[in-house]
Amino acid sequence: MANDGRTVSFSSVATNLTASDANGSVSDVYVRVPADADGDLVADDLDLCPGTVPGASVDANGCPPLIPGDFNRDGDVDVGPGSDFEKFVACGTGPGVLYTNHPPAGCALTPDGQGVFPADFDRDYDVDQDDFSTFQRCYSGANIYGDPSCAD
Numbered sequence: 001m002a003n004d005g006r007t008v009s010f011s012s013v014a015t016n017l018t019a020s021d022a023n024g025s026v027s028d029v030y031v032r033v034p035a036d037a038d039g040d041l042v043a044d045d046l047d048l049c050p051g052t053v054p055g056a057s058v059d060a061n062g063c064p065p066l067i068p069g070d071f072n073r074d075g076d077v078d079v080g081p082g083s084d085f086e087k088f089v090a091c092g093t094g095p096g097v098l099y100t101n102h103p104p105a106g107c108a109l110t111p112d113g114q115g116v117f118p119a120d121f122d123r124d125y126d127v128d129q130d131d132f133s134t135f136q137r138c139y140s141g142a143n144i145y146g147d148p149s150c151a152d
């Protein structure tokens with residue numbers, strides 16, 4: 001904008017820019033549209049779940065509903081580098097091998113209040129074929145919104 005002698009200031013909520021003259025009367029308002037990289041209508045600086053897949057419903061924090069198998073909370077259950085499947089495999093133990101006794105070294109998932117890893121869908125303290133079959137059922141594919149009730 002041109003330097004035309006007016007004072008430019010951010011409003012208290014720092015979303016709008018106004019131009020006012022020496023008497024303080026506002027002559028222009030510039031609306032600053034906050035950046036929203038994943039397009040879920042929650043601004044980047046408020047979005048606790050960046051990279052949400054298109055079409056996902058999100059809460060006020062920009063997070064989709066909890067989908068079993070969506071370990072990175074982006075709204076899909078997918079395979080590939082850095083994906084949900086990699087996180088699942090890293091937490092695998094095998095049937096009857098309890099991760100409470102043998103914590104898988106590469107597992108980056110956080111256990112819940114009962115010490116159950118989110119990859120342990122049947123909550124029997126191992127991550128095995130039974131859990132994998134649930135993962136398969138919940139698989140949606142990259143950038144495809146998953147089904148929150150897929151494990152029911």
Ligand SMILES: [Ca+2]
Binds near residue numbers: 036037062
């Ligand atoms: Ca967003």
Ligand SMILES: [Ca+2]
Binds near residue numbers: 051
């Ligand atoms: Ca988001």
Ligand SMILES: [Ca+2]
Binds near residue numbers: 071073075
């Ligand atoms: Ca995901």
Ligand SMILES: [Ca+2]
Binds near residue numbers: 120124126127128
């Ligand atoms: Ca299990």
